[in-house]
Amino acid sequence: MKQPVLIRTFSFPQEAYMAKLALESRGVEVALEDELTAQVLNFYANAIGGVKLFVDAERVDFAYRILIEDGYEDGENWMEHAAFESAQNQRRSELFLKIVKIVLLVALAVFVFMIFM
Numbered sequence: 001m002k003q004p005v006l007i008r009t010f011s012f013p014q015e016a017y018m019a020k021l022a023l024e025s026r027g028v029e030v031a032l033e034d035e036l037t038a039q040v041l042n043f044y045a046n047a048i049g050g051v052k053l054f055v056d057a058e059r060v061d062f063a064y065r066i067l068i069e070d071g072y073e074d075g076e077n078w079m080e081h082a083a084f085e086s087a088q089n090q091r092r093s094e095l096f097l098k099i100v101k102i103v104l105l106v107a108l109a110v111f112v113f114m115i116f117m
Contacts, residue, residue, distance in 0.1 A: 002058070006052050013039045016051040017035070022072070030054065030063075032051060034048050034050070
């Protein structure tokens with residue numbers, strides 16, 4: 001998986017395994033996280049954020065459609081997820097631009113320093 005994206009959390013590992021099978025049967029690569037902890041120490045499941053289901057960033061839309069079709073997702077969370085992803089991408093872009101500006105300023109300062117030495 002190139003770039004895993006969290007698309008759903010489950011309280012019970014059984015639900016996560018069923019959703020994983022539904023996605024994998026349609027060719028979507030899936031990774032689960034914390035399923036063993038939730039299985040062995042089920043009272044920790046909510047404390048650790050549940051069983052997390054990850055898919056590749058390129059397949060998120062397709063995976064959500066599958067989860068909605070199969071009844072694992074109601075579709076309301078998809079809009080929240082899309083808005084969250086959009087805001088996250090905006091923050092990444094802003095951070096990238098700030099880093100580029102800092103690097104350019106440092107390079108300019110080094111250049112000016114080398115000229116006057």
